[in-house]
Amino acid sequence: MLHFNKINDTRQQLHAWRMAGERIVFVPTMGNLHQGHLRLVEHACQLGQRVIVSIFVNPKQFNDKDDFAAYPNTLEEDFSKLQAAGVDALFLPAVEVIYPDGHQKNSEIIVPGLSDILCGAYRTGHFIGVATVVAKLFNIVQAEVAVFGEKDFQQLMVIRRMVNELCFPIEIIGVPTERECDGLAMSSRNGYLNTQERQRAPLLYKALKQAKSQLQSGGEDIPGVEVQAQQRLQEGGFRVEYFSVRSAKELSLAGPGTQDLVIVAAAWLGKTRLIDNIRLNFG
Ligand code: PAF
Numbered sequence: 001m002l003h004f005n006k007i008n009d010t011r012q013q014l015h016a017w018r019m020a021g022e023r024i025v026f027v028p029t030m031g032n033l034h035q036g037h038l039r040l041v042e043h044a045c046q047l048g049q050r051v052i053v054s055i056f057v058n059p060k061q062f063n064d065k066d067d068f069a070a071y072p073n074t075l076e077e078d079f080s081k082l083q084a085a086g087v088d089a090l091f092l093p094a095v096e097v098i099y100p101d102g103h104q105k106n107s108e109i110i111v112p113g114l115s116d117i118l119c120g121a122y123r124t125g126h127f128i129g130v131a132t133v134v135a136k137l138f139n140i141v142q143a144e145v146a147v148f149g150e151k152d153f154q155q156l157m158v159i160r161r162m163v164n165e166l167c168f169p170i171e172i173i174g175v176p177t178e179r180e181c182d183g184l185a186m187s188s189r190n191g192y193l194n195t196q197e198r199q200r201a202p203l204l205y206k207a208l209k210q211a212k213s214q215l216q217s218g219g220e221d222i223p224g225v226e227v228q229a230q231q232r233l234q235e236g237g238f239r240v241e242y243f244s245v246r247s248a249k250e251l252s253l254a255g256p257g258t259q260d261l262v263i264v265a266a267a268w269l270g271k272t273r274l275i276d277n278i279r280l281n282f283g
């Protein structure tokens with residue numbers, strides 16, 4: 001597996017592959033790779049001839065300095081996993097390469113209407129940081145396709161909207177969430193859970209599944225389902241930020257006529273913030 005720290009070296013290699021007619025697929029990550037990331041890579045391998053992964057812990061998307069500082073660095077293991085998965089190149093830039101003048105002074109991308117709701121309302125500036133770094137990475141890598149996990153549903157929507165509205169010549173593919181045997185969505189943050197919290201954590205997905213089946217059976221209205229789920233989670237030891245039934249197209253509040261729905265949730269267990277979602281279609 002080739003690896004690059006500099007933008008020009010990365011571009012040169014990717015240019016050569018492009019000139020040889022090879023389709024390049026990009027998987028952006030922040031490292032600390034788990035089975036969910038490897039599923040993205042597996043998917044990427046099926047979509048083109050060359051797969052490039054980036055590992056960059058983006059300071060601009062962390063609204064909490066301590067959270068950024070504590071983000072796990074497992075580079076050696078990540079490298080071996082990507083090599084074993086058949087990745088062609090790893091882009092591993094330093095913060096100064098992506099933000100030579102610091103990330104606060106950098107030009108920013110705001111996706112109005114999506115950046116400041118749900119997770120964006122609780123993590124000020126988070127999606128500005130995500131959209132900005134993803135735009136930069138897209139411009140560096142210039143892949144034809146990029147692959148993201150559906151676990152970060154709002155992130156995926158922000159990126160799709162940005163790509164669409166700013167006419168990026170790239171196709172965005174979402175990959176279903178990879179789960180542990182007990183249903184917990186795989187996430188780098190799961191490693192922060194202590195033993196007791198880890199036992200409780202699957203309740204988040206269970207609450208999403210229960211809410212989905214309540215809505216499918218038609219016996220409950222949306223606000224009633226949301227409140228019941230929040231209570232269930234609180235009783236299970238979670239501090240709920242939101243548990244909300246939304247339009248899967250706009251992330252706006254769902255009403256009785258909305259057909260394509262997503263139920264999104266964010267909740268804390270101790271010091272760990274977990275997010276998850278489930279789709280529901282009445283079409
Ligand atoms: O999902 C992530 O790991 C990050 O938000 C991303 C897309 C790599 C941007 O830093």
